Amino acid sequence: MRLEFRHIEKKLKDRMAFTYTQLKEDIVNTGVCTQCGACAAFCEKIQMTDGIPVLQGNCERCGVCYAQCPRTIITEEGLIGNYIAAYTVKSKFSTIKGQDGGAVTALLSYCMKENLIDAAVVTQKNAEQPWKPSPTFVTKIPEVRRASGTIYCHSLTMPALVSAVEEGFRSIGFVGTPCNIDAVYKMQKSPSRLFNLMIKVSILRFGLFCMDSFTYEGLRTFVEGKGIDLSTVKKMEISGGYLRIHFQDSMTRFRVRELDDYRSSSCYFCTDLTSENSDISFGGVGSPPGYTTVLTRSNIGDEILREAADDGWISLDEMGFDDFTKVLNLARIKKIHMYTIARRKD
Known part of the structure; x- marks a missing residue:
């Protein structure tokens, strides 16, 4: 069941405290204020001074100024899409593991078993260069399982998709970050039919949540600069502002901000956290450890997820309001972080 927006709206207001201070930090100080005067028109505590909204007195924390600004985004559709x-x-299978709850791996495996897809475009770890992404397409469930887990680097998945199509596969599961998903979506919707083979192909888009991505060379330089041999790393995860690096029997962590110099340049301009153009979106934020947050966006995506649960492949619980608000809050940060590019690069 879809979450009622009035509850989410209340939670967002309670948690984020959309005050004038937030408006000043996100909009005024970053230089993206349009000087339209909407905030001042709806709040008597704000006056326009030399074209800039200035607080006069104490903020009443009503959130109206932030909500009315044409540069802010607070609705759930605006934050995470439809x-x-x-x-x-x-x-539900101990043999199926992944970055969080193994949801992507389980669903791809289920789709293959039920012949809903005959190939899947995934990203594996390079056998010779540890943690370097190797995009490919696979046709067997064991191959899907070997591709589980997140690699925080751009993966050239589109050539792998084209290869799968050229080899005759017509029902394909495609796993990618928002930018990859957007590329597939545009190909499918292109009125010019630039990718004619796409007419014959059914593609199920599995989108991954993504806050930032790094160049492989940059990530390797950072990790090895900390005295870590990449070949000993079992898992990497980013949460709570930290990059956590797991080994066989231990874990170490570093502030994500330490990797700013290695961030892919395109990530500064991306505002999509949740892969809005996917059929099903997957991420870690909002769910407890060992579980995956899943958003279904298309009817076929929702149907497949429910059928996989009915057939015993996954456990499926509706996300609660508090947990869903965490997704919206992080999505909001990414939606407006483009305004702070100059500060992030300093």
Whole structure:
């Protein structure tokens, strides 16, 4: 069931405290204020001074100034796009593991078993260069499982998709970050039919949540600069502002801001956290450890998820208001972070 927006709206207001201070930080100080005067028109505590909204007295914390600004985004559709439902998901098979709850791996495996797809475009770890992404397409469930886990680098998945199509596969599961998903979506919707083979192909888009991505050379330089041999790393994860690096029996962490110099340049301009153009979106934020946050966006995506749960592949629970608000809050940060490019690069 879709979450009622009035509850989410209340939670956002309670948690984010959309005050004048927030408006000043996100909009005024970053130089993106349009000087339209909407904030001042709806709040008597704000006056326009030399074209800039200035607080006069104490802020009443009503949130109206932030909500009315044409540069802010606070609705759930604006933050995460259209969706059908939000779930907390976990694979029910101990042999199926992933970055969080193994939801992507479990669903791809289910789709292959039920012949809903005959190939999947995934990203594996390079066998010779540890943690370097190797995009490919696979046709067997064991191959899907070997591609589980997140690699925080751009992956050239589109050539792998084209290769799968050229080899005759017509029902394909495609796993990618928002930028990859957008590329597939544009190909499918292109009125010019630049990718004619796409007419014959059914593609199920599995989108991954993504806050930032790094160049492989940059990530390797950073990790090895900390005295870590990449070949000993079992898992990497980013949460709570930290990059956590897991080994066989231990873990270390570093502030994500330490990797700013290695961030892919395109990430400064991306505002899509949740892969809005996917059929199903997957991420870690909002769900407890060991579980995956899943947003279904298309009817076929929602149907497949429910059928996988009915067939015992995954556990499926509707996401609660508090947890869903965490997704919206992080999505909001990414939506407006483009305004702070200059400060992030300093």
